[in-house]
Amino acid sequence: MTKKEKTTWDRLLDIPQWALAIAAFVFLIIPVLKPLGLPVPVGAPAADYVKWIQEIPPGSNVVFFQEMSGSGWDEIKGGYTSTLKYLWSRKINVVIIATYSDAGPTNIWGINYANPDRFGAKYGENYVNLGYIPGIEVMVAAVRDSISATVSVDYLGTPLKDIPLMKTVDSYKDFSAIIVSFSSGTDMDKYVRQWYATHPEIPQLWMTASGNEMSAVSYWVGGMAKGYLSGPTGCAAMEGFIGEPGLAAKITDMKNLASIPTLVLVVIGNIAYFGKKLSRRES
Amino acid sequence: MANVVIRTHIPMYIISIISLILLAEYFVAFDPLAAFRKEMLTWGVIIYNFVTLLGSVLMLRFHTLRTMKPPSRDPKARYYSIVAIAAFFFYLAIGWGTGLTGTQYVTMYMQTVIPATATLWGLNLIFSTMGVYRAMRITGLEGLALLIGGLSYFLKEMPIVASIFPPITGIGDWFLLYIMTPAGRVAVLTAALISIVVCLRTIIQRERTAVV
Numbered sequence: 001m002t003k004k005e006k007t008t009w010d011r012l013l014d015i016p017q018w019a020l021a022i023a024a025f026v027f028l029i030i031p032v033l034k035p036l037g038l039p040v041p042v043g044a045p046a047a048d049y050v051k052w053i054q055e056i057p058p059g060s061n062v063v064f065f066q067e068m069s070g071s072g073w074d075e076i077k078g079g080y081t082s083t084l085k086y087l088w089s090r091k092i093n094v095v096i097i098a099t100y101s102d103a104g105p106t107n108i109w110g111i112n113y114a115n116p117d118r119f120g121a122k123y124g125e126n127y128v129n130l131g132y133i134p135g136i137e138v139m140v141a142a143v144r145d146s147i148s149a150t151v152s153v154d155y156l157g158t159p160l161k162d163i164p165l166m167k168t169v170d171s172y173k174d175f176s177a178i179i180v181s182f183s184s185g186t187d188m189d190k191y192v193r194q195w196y197a198t199h200p201e202i203p204q205l206w207m208t209a210s211g212n213e214m215s216a217v218s219y220w221v222g223g224m225a226k227g228y229l230s231g232p233t234g235c236a237a238m239e240g241f242i243g244e245p246g247l248a249a250k251i252t253d254m255k256n257l258a259s260i261p262t263l264v265l266v267v268i269g270n271i272a273y274f275g276k277k278l279s280r281r282e283s
Numbered sequence: 284m285a286n287v288v289i290r291t292h293i294p295m296y297i298i299s300i301i302s303l304i305l306l307a308e309y310f311v312a313f314d315p316l317a318a319f320r321k322e323m324l325t326w327g328v329i330i331y332n333f334v335t336l337l338g339s340v341l342m343l344r345f346h347t348l349r350t351m352k353p354p355s356r357d358p359k360a361r362y363y364s365i366v367a368i369a370a371f372f373f374y375l376a377i378g379w380g381t382g383l384t385g386t387q388y389v390t391m392y393m394q395t396v397i398p399a400t401a402t403l404w405g406l407n408l409i410f411s412t413m414g415v416y417r418a419m420r421i422t423g424l425e426g427l428a429l430l431i432g433g434l435s436y437f438l439k440e441m442p443i444v445a446s447i448f449p450p451i452t453g454i455g456d457w458f459l460l461y462i463m464t465p466a467g468r469v470a471v472l473t474a475a476l477i478s479i480v481v482c483l484r485t486i487i488q489r490e491r492t493a494v495v
Contacts, residue, residue, distance in 0.1 A: 020409070021409045021412075025409065028408060036443070038445075039442060039446060041439065041440075041442055041445035041449075042452070044456045044459075071403060073397060073401075101335075102392075102396070105389045108389045109389060134332050134335070135324075135328040138331065145321070149321075155384050156384060210440065214463055217459055217467060252442055260443075262412045262416075262437070263434075263437070265412060266430070269420050270420055273421070
């Protein structure tokens, strides 16, 4: 049996995986070595996030549920830190809660990176880190009703009764907005179920990995989330808004060239597919 | 028979009764029901914590057994298990010693877990490139829909494309709003309806997957 000779179309339809991997890697590494610094496009959901965050009155309180750790953290860390910077610069008090245990360390890192001292934000007065509170959805519901009934100490073990901010903040009544960084495509549901369903008047602003945008967009259109930051591009929009391009802008820059091989391959794949079809028909 | 009653019937009755009360509380403003819900939430947190602890114990048991007797098809599994056990106790020691909020623990977490998971995530780019190359071919209507949907989103996320062709952001948003949102809503609504059906079946004891 003779082996059927491969045509050019066949070769184009079956580029070896190692070649694709090298192409993707080379295009990824170029902006790391030489940043392009192109302006970041601001999509409608991110524009709404920026619009609504400006509506939060100075001096009021927000609760920030943070779920991200691991790989997801890289996607939203720019949005997380720029949001904190903005809230502190407007003297908005923030109560930060880790919804999952591994979001505790990322919270501490993010708070330190955002540098509250720069904005004169004092721990216990302008922001509090309650650390990880177990229970996931049960916790989200319990915090809505009463923080002091859910947890008695902050992340350092300081009793809540000794923290000035926590003397004035306890339940949904005390918050003018909730900010959520959710980790998976269904993780935002619990905030809709437990907060929006009972208190739709409290605006929700979200941030998440770009892969979750397809799930988040329905809630944004429905008004459950007033706006959201999707992945590094969305987060870079928030960084751009506060005038401090940083963590997200760097990743967005890398995405620029890294996506080019993908686009080229889509074109090659389709040309080869139709080329092969045509050549078959002719023969 | 007694075993079946204890393992399935009693948990099913507990689930049904609690679900009914929680459901009623949602629609009826009655203080004792609200108090009961609050109590259930506390119990939920306690059970959740216990399950986390149980999970750790089971993980340790699994890896200890695998260290002592690795599966014949993968003798090297013993070494992976040793690493898993060592990492568990190392993190436990640092976490216990310096506290989960201590600089050492946070630094260790940020310098090990985050880069490791970020690397795995980064590899996605390479696999996605391979996948997109093979999947986004216009082999039919579905392929065309996937290509248009995927590309509109893909291009809008790239600043380089937006700087050359600014309307791409609006075009991408249009697809997101008017093409992908309806599709997403169908998925969300279907999942919600299925959840309601499963809940109702659980209450009337027709759904036993939670306990069987």
